[in-house]
Amino acid sequence: MRGFVAGVDLGGTKIYTALADQNGRxxxxxxxxxxxxxxxxxxxxxxxxxVHHVKKQAGVEGPLLALGIGAPGPLNxxxxxVYQAPNLGWDNVPLKQKLEELLGVPVAVDNDANLAALGxxxxxxxxxxxxxxxxxxxxxxxxGLILHGRIYHGTGYGAGEIGHMTIxxxxxxxxxGNYGCLEAMASGTAMARAARRxxxxxxxxxxxxxxxxxxxxxxxxxxxxxxxxxxxxxxQIIINAGRALGIGVxxxxxxxxxxxxxxxxxxxxxxxxxWEAMEGEVARRALAASRKQVRLVPAELGGQSGLLGAVALAxxxxxxxxxxxxxx
Numbered sequence: 001m002r003g004f005v006a007g008v009d010l011g012g013t014k015i016y017t018a019l020a021d022q023n024g025r026x027x028x029x030x031x032x033x034x035x036x037x038x039x040x041x042x043x044x045x046x047x048x049x050x051v052h053h054v055k056k057q058a059g060v061e062g063p064l065l066a067l068g069i070g071a072p073g074p075l076n077x078x079x080x081x082v083y084q085a086p087n088l089g090w091d092n093v094p095l096k097q098k099l100e101e102l103l104g105v106p107v108a109v110d111n112d113a114n115l116a117a118l119g120x121x122x123x124x125x126x127x128x129x130x131x132x133x134x135x136x137x138x139x140x141x142x143x144g145l146i147l148h149g150r151i152y153h154g155t156g157y158g159a160g161e162i163g164h165m166t167i168x169x170x171x172x173x174x175x176x177g178n179y180g181c182l183e184a185m186a187s188g189t190a191m192a193r194a195a196r197r198x199x200x201x202x203x204x205x206x207x208x209x210x211x212x213x214x215x216x217x218x219x220x221x222x223x224x225x226x227x228x229x230x231x232x233x234x235x236q237i238i239i240n241a242g243r244a245l246g247i248g249v250x251x252x253x254x255x256x257x258x259x260x261x262x263x264x265x266x267x268x269x270x271x272x273x274x275w276e277a278m279e280g281e282v283a284r285r286a287l288a289a290s291r292k293q294v295r296l297v298p299a300e301l302g303g304q305s306g307l308l309g310a311v312a313l314a315x316x317x318x319x320x321x322x323x324x325x326x327x328x
Contacts, residue, residue: 003065004058005318006051007310009112010071012036012087015043016303017050019058020311022065022318024123028058029307036088043088044095048102066106068313070115070306071095077157080109108313114151114160115309117144120262122312124300131258134299135162137245138265140175141183145256163187165251167244185244188220188267194237195223206231224270235273242274246281253286253294264299 004027009016011034018029030053036043047069055064073085080096082088099107110118117126117134126132132146141163145152152159163183164176171180172190184190195218198204206229208215211222226234249261268274279296286294301308 003063003318004055004060005065005311005314006054006067007307007312007314008047008050008067008069009115009306009310010034010043010047010069010088011112012072012085015047015050016307017047017054018307018311019051019054019060020315022315024308024311024315026308026311027060028054030054030057034088040088040090040093044098044102047099051103064103064105066108066314066317067099067103068108068110068115068310068315068317069095069099070110070112070310070313072112074158075109075111077108077110077114077151077153080107082109106317108317110151110309110313111144111157111160112306113142114144114153115313116142116264116305117146117160117262117309118151118312119301119305119307119309120264120299121146121149123308124305125262125297126260129258129260131256132260132262133162133252133256133258134262134264135245135249135252136265136299137187137263137267139187139189139267141187141248141265147256162248162252165248167247182244182248186241186248188265188270191220191223191237191241191267191270192218194240195234198233198237204233207234207237210234220267220270227273228271238270238273239277242277243281245274246278247285249278249296250282250285253282253290257290258294261294261296262299263296264302264305268298 007018014031016031019027030050071082075082082093082095096107096109120126130149134144136142143162144160164181166180167182168180172184174181174184195207199208199215206226210225211218223234
């Protein structure tokens with residue numbers, strides 16, 4: 001039977017939805033604001049509207065067979081309950097159940113970072129590799145584990161919290177309450193925070209200029225601009241972040257012995273210094289045998305990784321024999 005699947009990348013600021021055929025080819029896509037402040041039912045309704053929209057936009061005939069959706073925060077991928085999503089204001093939301101009731105189709109839910117990993121595994125830099133780790137370096141640091149060709153969830157669906165491995169117990173406090181987490185030392189937020197502290201201590205003039213003279217507006221991008229112009233202080237901030245990232249990646253390599261580590265996220269765009277410092281630390285710290293077997297590569301899918309992962313998740317359900325869905 002010819003049919004289609006939908007994928008949804010649900011975030012705190014936007015809902016990104018696409019319709020795909022059974023080969024994973026995107027036929028239509030739409031982005032709308034999440035508007036989480038309007039409440040749970042409003043967000044759920046907007047998700048449903050985007051699914052109807054892409055189906056109409058594609059002008060296709062045939063049933064919707066399944067929907068895959070990536071959601072932020074810890075969740076249960078089996079029951080589809082989102083335990084907590086602070087950016088959405090959600091606690092214990094039965095997302096799978098609500099969407100199945102409204103759409104009449106099987107719904108699969110997973111963590112957004114896991115689906116970004118799955119997207120890269122199926123359609124991006126990880127094609128053909130059964131053992132892969134995805135690391136996203138952005139406002140925070142997250143990740144996903146692909147082991148034996150499948151997402152590895154752990155006992156309580158909490159595996160892959162790469163950003164919260166401890167890099168330096170004497171390091172800065174992380175939002176999780178711990179000290180010296182990878183996220184607190186190598187994320188875009190961490191680089192911006194280090195730059196603001198530098199400015200507060202009387203340094204960082206070039207970084208401040210790159211931020212338009214507004215210390216509160218300093219971002220990792222401002223640090224990157226100053227570093228690209230040759231500023232030594234900005235370069236050191238990026239090098240320090242790269243070294244911390246390299247320690248984290250070396251730990252991953254030593255623990256899991258993957259064939260591939262894929263690195264994505266906006267903060268990876270600060271320039272080659274970050275990548276070079278990361279690679280240097282991996283070379284120093286990863287065990288030789290595992291280091292020789294692994295490849296470190298940039299992500300290929302950019303902002304579509306989570307969306308395509310959601311499509312892949314829906315297609316996995318269809319391939320596994322999910323009962324045919326009703327037309328929507």
